[in-house]
Amino acid sequence: MTFFFDNTFPPQLVTILKALKVDARHLQEDFAADTPDVDWLPEVGKRGWIVVTGDRRISKKPPERKALEEANVIAVFMAKGFTSKPIFDLVASFIKWWPDIERAVAHVKPGTSLEVSVNGKVDILT
Numbered sequence: 001m002t003f004f005f006d007n008t009f010p011p012q013l014v015t016i017l018k019a020l021k022v023d024a025r026h027l028q029e030d031f032a033a034d035t036p037d038v039d040w041l042p043e044v045g046k047r048g049w050i051v052v053t054g055d056r057r058i059s060k061k062p063p064e065r066k067a068l069e070e071a072n073v074i075a076v077f078m079a080k081g082f083t084s085k086p087i088f089d090l091v092a093s094f095i096k097w098w099p100d101i102e103r104a105v106a107h108v109k110p111g112t113s114l115e116v117s118v119n120g121k122v123d124i125l126t
Contacts, residue, residue, distance in 0.1 A: 001105065003076075004044050007033060008054035008083040009090075016091055022098070025049065038067040045071025050105055052076045054083030059113060059125070068113075074105055075113045077125065082118065096120065 003024045005014050014026040027033070031040050037058055044051060051058075051073050058064045059077065068075060083090070097120035104114055104122040113125040 001102070002047070002049040003052050004047075004049040006037070006040075006051065006053045006055060008078075009052070010087060012087065013091055013094060017094070017098070020095070020098075037064045041067040041071040041073070045073045048073075048110075050074045050076065052078070054078040056080065069111070072110045074108055074110055076101060076105065076122075077113060077115045079116060079118045082116070093120065097122075 001023060003017070003022065004027070005024060006027045009026070011026045011028055014024045014029075017024040027035065027040060030043075037055070041051070041058075041064075051068075051071075053075065054077070056077055058068055058075070082093070085093070097116060100120060100122050101114075101116060108114065108124065114122055115125050116122050
């Protein structure tokens with residue numbers, strides 16, 4: 001499973017996850033930093049990658065929502081405010097919650113959206 005982190009996360013987080021043997025990519029490794037969501041989502045879908053984002057607008061704004069649905073990806077949305085945490089808090093939370101995130105992703109089909117709460121609980125978004 002390849003996890004694709006968008007620009008709501010610092011590239012350093014992906015570097016740390018890679019050091020822990022997580023198959024992770026940051027948007028800036030494959031696309032220009034300013035690539036719109038509607039442009040990278042179809043390509044990420046073709047590659048079968050799992051999207052990890054703190055941008056809930058992807059699931060709400062009509063063009064982004066359409067691109068998300070058509071990409072047929074598993075999307076993991078972090079709770080509101082999560083990505084604005086200081087970097088050490090953000091990394092600590094990811095390290096603590098990562099096994100639960102991986103487990104949840106492994107049990108859902110493409111096209112499913114998940115949310116990680118402020119306490120690390122992973123639920124399916126409806």
